[in-house]
Structures are given as C-alpha cells and as structure tokens.
Amino acid sequence: xxxxxxxxxxxxxxxxxxxxxxxxxxxxxxxxxxxxxxxxxxxxxxxxxxxxxxxxxxxxxxxxxxxxxxxxxxxxxxxxxxxxxxxxxxxxxxxxxxxxxxxxxxxxxxxxxxxxxxxxxxxxxxxxxxxxxxxxxxxxxxxxxxxxxxxxxxxxxxxxxxxxxxxxxxxxxxxxxxxxxxxxxxxxxxxxxxxxxxxxxxxxxxxxxxxxxxxxxxxxxxxxxxxxxxxxxxxxxxxxxxxxxxxxxxxxxxxxxxxxxxxxxxxxxxxxxxxxxxxxxxxxxxxxxxxxxxxxxxxxxx
Amino acid sequence: xxxxxxxxxxxxxxxxxxxxxxxxxxxxxxxxxxxxxxxxxxxxxxxxxxxxxxxxxxxxxxxxxxxxxxxxxxxxxxxxxxxxxxxxxxxxxxxxxxxxxxxxxxxxxxxxxxxxxxxxxxxxxxxxxxxxxxxxxxxxxxxxxxxxxxxxxxxxxxxxxxxxxxxxxxxxxxxxxxxxxxxxxxxxxxxxxxxxxxxxxxxxxxxxxxxxxxxxxxxxxxxxxxxxxxxxxxxxxxxxxxxxxxxxxxxxxxxxxxxxxxxx
Numbered sequence: 001x002x003x004x005x006x007x008x009x010x011x012x013x014x015x016x017x018x019x020x021x022x023x024x025x026x027x028x029x030x031x032x033x034x035x036x037x038x039x040x041x042x043x044x045x046x047x048x049x050x051x052x053x054x055x056x057x058x059x060x061x062x063x064x065x066x067x068x069x070x071x072x073x074x075x076x077x078x079x080x081x082x083x084x085x086x087x088x089x090x091x092x093x094x095x096x097x098x099x100x101x102x103x104x105x106x107x108x109x110x111x112x113x114x115x116x117x118x119x120x121x122x123x124x125x126x127x128x129x130x131x132x133x134x135x136x137x138x139x140x141x142x143x144x145x146x147x148x149x150x151x152x153x154x155x156x157x158x159x160x161x162x163x164x165x166x167x168x169x170x171x172x173x174x175x176x177x178x179x180x181x182x183x184x185x186x187x188x189x190x191x192x193x194x195x196x197x198x199x200x201x202x203x204x205x206x207x208x209x210x211x212x213x214x215x216x217x218x219x220x221x222x223x224x225x226x227x228x229x230x231x232x233x234x235x236x237x238x239x240x241x242x243x244x245x246x247x248x249x250x251x252x253x254x255x256x257x258x259x260x261x262x263x264x265x266x267x268x269x270x271x272x273x274x275x276x277x278x279x280x281x282x283x284x285x286x287x288x289x290x291x292x293x294x295x296x297x298x299x300x301x302x
Numbered sequence: 303x304x305x306x307x308x309x310x311x312x313x314x315x316x317x318x319x320x321x322x323x324x325x326x327x328x329x330x331x332x333x334x335x336x337x338x339x340x341x342x343x344x345x346x347x348x349x350x351x352x353x354x355x356x357x358x359x360x361x362x363x364x365x366x367x368x369x370x371x372x373x374x375x376x377x378x379x380x381x382x383x384x385x386x387x388x389x390x391x392x393x394x395x396x397x398x399x400x401x402x403x404x405x406x407x408x409x410x411x412x413x414x415x416x417x418x419x420x421x422x423x424x425x426x427x428x429x430x431x432x433x434x435x436x437x438x439x440x441x442x443x444x445x446x447x448x449x450x451x452x453x454x455x456x457x458x459x460x461x462x463x464x465x466x467x468x469x470x471x472x473x474x475x476x477x478x479x480x481x482x483x484x485x486x487x488x489x490x491x492x493x494x495x496x497x498x499x500x501x502x503x504x505x506x507x508x509x510x511x512x513x514x515x516x517x518x519x520x521x522x523x524x525x526x527x528x529x530x531x532x533x534x535x536x537x538x539x540x541x542x543x544x545x546x547x548x549x550x551x552x553x554x555x556x557x558x559x560x561x562x563x564x565x566x
Contacts, residue, residue, distance in 0.1 A: 052414055053413075053414070054410060054566070075416045080411070082407055082411055087411070090344065091340065095336070095339075099336050102324060102331075102332035103329050103332065103416045104322060105321075106320040108315055108317075112315055142411075147316075147321055149319040174315075178318045179318060
C-alpha cells in the first residue's frame with residue numbers, strides 16, 4: 001500500500017513527428033484527488049490513457065498502484081471514465097450498469113447508483129437518447145460501480161450543466177471520503193481548485209507547476225482595478241511598502257501584489273486621487289489558477 | 303412543500319474500495335447475454351438473420367423460380383438457407399455490430415473492465431452460436447413443414463456449421479477490426495448479397511460456366527451450403543472437401559484478424 005496511486009517519471013509519447021508528452025513526471029497520492037489541469041492539446045488525455053493501459057509510453061516509466069499499467073489485474077482495481085463514448089448507443093443505461101456490475105466481485109447496486117446520480121427514471125432509456133450530461137453520468141457510474149481503489153476521470157464535467165457538475169463534484173468528494181484515489185483531467189480552474197488536493201498544471205506535454213491549490217495560487221492576495229492604459233506606476237511603487245509590486249496586465253488592467261490590507265488600499269486610492277485616475281472595478285482577490293497558468297505560459301487556459 | 307430537490311439522494315452507497323473481478327464464467331455469460339439482446343433488438347439484424355432466410359426458403363421452395371434439379375425443391379433450398387443463416391449472423395451481423403462497437407469506443411471501454419479480450423471474443427462466439435441455434439430451429443421447422451425430410455449424419459452437419467461459423471466470424475472480425483464502421487456496414491452487406499447470389503445458396507452452382515463453378519466452390523458459403531446439402535439431403539458421409547475449404551478459410555481469416563484487429 002506504500003506505492004502512490006500513480007507515479008509517472010519522464011514520460012514521453014510521440015504520435016508520428018509530434019511529441020505529445022515530453023518528459024512529464026507526476027505523482028498522485030493514495031486517497032487523494034489529483035487534478036491534471038491544462039489547455040486542450042496539453043497532453044492530459046494521452047497521459048491518462050497511458051495510465052489506463054490504452055496506450056504505451058514511448059519513454060519513461062509509469063506505475064499505477066505500483067504496477068505496470070498493462071497488467072490485467074489492474075482492470076478490476078481501477079475505474080475508468082473515458083472522455084466520450086464507450087457505451088453501446090442502443091443499450092439501456094440500466095442494462096449497461098448491470099452488465100458493468102457483473103464484471104466485478106463486490107459491485108455497488110446499479111439501481112442505487114442510478115438513484116444517486118438522478119438517472120432512475122432513465123434506467124430503460126437507450127444511451128443515445130440521453131442528454132450529454134446524462135450520458136456523462138452513466139459513464140461516471142460505470143467507472144465507480146466495481147468499487148475501485150483508483151478512478152481515472154477524463155474531463156468528467158465537460159459539457160455538463162451547473163447542476164450536473166455539482167452532482168459530479170459531490171460524488172468525487174464522496175469517493176475521496178471513502179478512501180478512493182481519484183485522478184481527473186480538467187481545463188476548468190474552479191473545478192481543480194474546488195476538488196483537488198493536488199493540482200498538476202501541464203502545458204505542451206510537460207508539467208509547468210504543481211502543488212495544492214492554495215500553494216499554487218499563493219496565500220497572498222492582490223488588488224486589481226481598471227483604469228486608462230499606460231499609467232506611469234513609478235510614484236505608486238515608491239509609495240507602496242517594500243516587497244509590493246504593481247503592474248499593468250493586460251493594458252488597462254492593474255494588479256498590485258503585496259501585503260494587501262487597509263494601508264495598501266489607502267496608498268493606492270491616494271495615488272489615484274493625486275494622479276486624477278478613476279479606478280473601476282477595484283477589488284481585492286486571491287490569485288486564481290488561471291492567473292498562475294497565464295503567468296507560467298503567457299497564454300490563456302481556454 | 304416537497305420539491306424534486308428535497309428528495310433524499312437515494313440509497314446510501316458505500317464507495318469504500320472493495321475491488322475484485324467476477325469469475326470469468328459470470329463475465330462471459332453477462333457479456334454474451336448483452337450481445338444476444340443487442341442482436342435480437344436490432345431490427346435490421348433480425349431482417350438479415352431471420353426474415354430474409356425464411357422468406358427465401360418459403361418463396362423458392364413454393365414457386366418454381368429456379369431449376370434445382372431432381373427432387374422436392376425444399377431439399378435443395380433448406381441446406382442453402384441454413385448456410386445463409388450462419389453467414390448472416392457470424393459474418394454480416396457480427397462484422398457490422400463489432401465495427402460500430404469499435405467506432406463508439408465500446409471495445410476500448412470494455413478493455414478497461416476485468417473482462418479480458420479473450421473473454422470478450424468467447425462471449426461474442428457464444429452469442430453468435432445462440433442466435434444461430436434459434437435460426438436453425440426456425441428454419442428447420444419451416445422446412446419440415448414444407449416437406450423437407452433430412453437424412454445424413456447430424457454430427458457431420460454440426461461440424462460443417464461450426465467450421466462455417468469460425469470461417470465467417472474470422473472474415474467478419476477481419477473487416478470490423480480494420481475498416482471504418484461505415485465501410486464495414488457497406489462491405490458486409492455487399493459481400494452478403496454477392497455470396498447469396500454466387501454461393502450456391504438458392505441458385506445451383508451448376509448454372510455457372512464450368513471454370514467459374516470450380517472457383518465458386520472454393521467460397522466458404524459454397525462449401526457450407528454444398529456440404530450441408532450433401533450430408534442432409536443426399537445422406538453423404540463426412541464431406542471432406544467442404545470441411546477442408548471451411549477450415550482453410552477459418553485458419554487464414556482468424557489469423558489475419560488477430561494480427562490486424564484494432565480495438566479503437
């Protein structure tokens with residue numbers, strides 16, 4: 001039980017001339033929720049599908065529950081939710097879950113799982129007639145029905161309405177509380193911040209940052225406001241306490257970081273009055289994972 | 303006031319990990335059951351596996367549309383239609399269903415369950431054999447009602463049916479595992495029609511020119527239809543030539559399928 005849920009060292013995956021994953025390393029702890037966050041094309045799905053045993057690595061080592069992902073004994077211990085599809089379109093969703101349950105020694109009750117995920121009245125509906133959100137929930141249910149130790153969820157909330165997203169988040173929380181290890185991919189920062197014990201931000205096939213959401217976004221808060229572009233910030237920087245920073249990013253958007261408190265706020269507003277600047281949308285907030293990603297890569301996450 | 307949102311969230315579920323694979327027999331039985339229900343639920347498949355063979359049997363036995371030589375027409379028709387039934391399920395139906403399972407990621411998803419690929423193939427084979435059993439029962443019943451009085455060795459007939467099933471399954475999986483689902487759909491139906499027309503099912507091979515007849519005899523459908531006819535209608539012993547042709551098709555097609563099959 002000492003091995004981590006997933007351990008990846010220097011993973012490389014190429015598709016023809018394209019290197020999709022380029023020396024990626026990460027570790028997902030047992031019993032924790034690990035979110036792999038990154039823009040489309042960053043290599044999230046390739047990484048998770050190598051862990052699921054669907055693809056072979058071209059380089060590096062991957063171990064899942066301490067084993068080679070190709071080992072068949074993992075199939076019973078690991079639950080998988082594909083990004084899309086995987087269910088025969090004509091099959092009724094209750095029938096699919098009963099089938100999935102029959103592959104396992106001590107499965108959850110399919111009917112209870114349907115109830116829990118709000119699918120009870122659709123048990124006899126063919127999969128193809130379900131909405132996108134309902135289809136996602138069927139796939140999620142099939143991933144957990146075998147009472148796995150570890151589940152891989154590839155973009156579990158993509159295309160879900162807010163209510164269905166929250167139902168999915170609740171389920172992930174319950175899995176974690178029950179001691180199940182969860183590895184999920186997402187390009188929603190709020191999802192990673194809300195769900196994950198550990199966030200791994202990847203871009204262009206490699207890890208650009210990782211840590212707890214709090215560590216990544218920093219304990220520091222920042223003050224933001226909007227004003228006319230290209231203000232000269234020298235006076236402000238002189239007035240701010242040491243260790244503070246002020247910058248314009250993007251044009252017309254100003255960010256002041258440092259010991260954000262009443263004094264700093266007073267300093268900024270006094271400077272605004274002196275400069276004749278009207279600060280719009282003045283706010284004090286924490287950095288988001290979106291900010292972190294933008295800083296690290298110079299690009300928007302979505 | 304109670305609204306939908308106030309309902310309890312359903313039975314408490316214990317997600318505490320308790321992983322384990324079911325016994326192979328239970329997994330295979332469950333998957334085979336799902337495959338059989340899928341075949342029986344699919345209208346087009348049913349048309350192919352049940353309705354067309356029965357209509358051909360009744361129509362061509364009743365009306366003198368083709369010259370089938372001596373004896374009651376049903377004696378010629380019944381073995382041919384049995385061969386057609388095997389081809390429709392093992393080849394056409396299986397190729398199309400498996401092709402679309404591949405397209406929809408079902409084969410990939412099943413690969414992440416404790417059911418092994420060998421177990422999945424076993425389940426598919428059992429489902430094909432179960433559906434063929436129903437087909438053979440219905441077709442034989444109709445043929446008997448039309449006056450068919452089969453003779454010959456049931457074991458020889460069974461050997462032909464099993465080898466025919468293996469050969470057609472191999473060909474179907476070869477298509478399904480390599481072509482796009484749409485190409486498999488079109489191709490499997492086209493091959494079905496061609497083999498129905500040129501494989502000695504309802505038109506005797508003797509109606510073709512001699513050189514062509516020799517070549518057509520090497521088709522799996524001709525070997526199965528001709529073999530069944532020689533055993534069931536003519537009461538011949540073990541049809542070695544037909545069994546050899548079917549065994550060769552089975553070996554080559556299953557080997558090629560296992561080498562080339564793409565699961566996603």
